[in-house]
Amino acid sequence: MRETYGVVLPGMSLGDLTGKLIVVEGTDGVGRSTQINLLKPWLEQQGRAVLDTGMTRSELAGKAIKQAKEGHTLGRITLSLFYATDFADRLEKQMVPALRAGFVVLTDRYIYSLMARALVRGLDPKWVRNVYSFALKPDVVFYLRIGVEDLIPRVVFSRGFDYWESGMDLHPSEDMYDSFVKYQTALLAQFDKLAEEYKFEVIDASADIKTIFARLKAGISQVLAGEPLAAAPRPRLVSSPQEEARPTPDDSDRTASQSSSADRAEEQVLQGAGKPGEGSSR
Secondary structure, eight states: OOOBSSOOOTTOOOTTOOSEEEEEEOOTTSSHHHHHHHHHHHHHHTTOOEEEEETTOOTTTHHHHHHHHHTTOOOHHHHHHHHHHHHHHHIIIIIHHHHHTTOEEEEESOHHHHHHHHHHTTOOHHHHHHHTTTSBOOSEEEEEEOOHHHHHHHHHTTTOOOTTTTTTTTSOOSOHHHHHHHHHHHHHHHHHHHHHHHTOEEEETTSOHHHHHHHHHHHHHHHHTTOOOOOOOOOOSSOOTTOOOOOOOOOTTSOHHHHHHHHHHHHHHHHHTTOTTOOOOO
8 A cells, every 4th residue: 555754635545556656856957857758658668658747747836836936036935835735736636646547657856856955945854854744655766866067067058057956045146156066066965865764766877868768767667567676886976987887788578669669769859868948847
């Protein structure tokens, strides 16, 4: 039976949620959206129904959050509660119905990003955990872990620095670069603590897209088969530019037609990865 981190939303039954809840976590610009866009067609090629979701996609609060953030005036508590409302609405209206129907739910970030952001902004840790105590425990959380040194060029050469992603509400400065480094360093430290507390499956996000995709496929395949995930070595935050991760072979049990279709979908995503304006749930 499914469990939450403390309480259950009124009227919600946890006894018949037979699907799988798979989370891809990580900081801004780390490549979560790219991987979700690869994983969804791969899973569908196996005949699985898939729902993908992410922050600010609720009908209740999604658009309002984006509009409110444009003014750069949101307080830290208001911001946290706004995101909690968005998450609660998506949990009730999207994730739970999909899990009840046996779907694989792929979520681009979960409560952990929201918790990390709130903790960096100095909110009480106990209060933050209580706010999200109604969240379902996922079947697995894959944390794409990266160091600031590797993150900076990705952001610079894609969409550029953003007010909130740079923590300008915490480090008011004319130098957005300096604020970005300070904020992301603090955010990554919180992610590392949450990774230990909630037992994330850590993946080195400084590797190439195909290598990360192969790691995710292998882990998800084990989860879907009901097998325990093997403990992976903890990646370093700063990787040597001379070192390249060795790709994991593709699944050998796909048919030729499935491989061809999945590879075409993969190539389309890879060609679009890293371009300015790449989708990111904020």
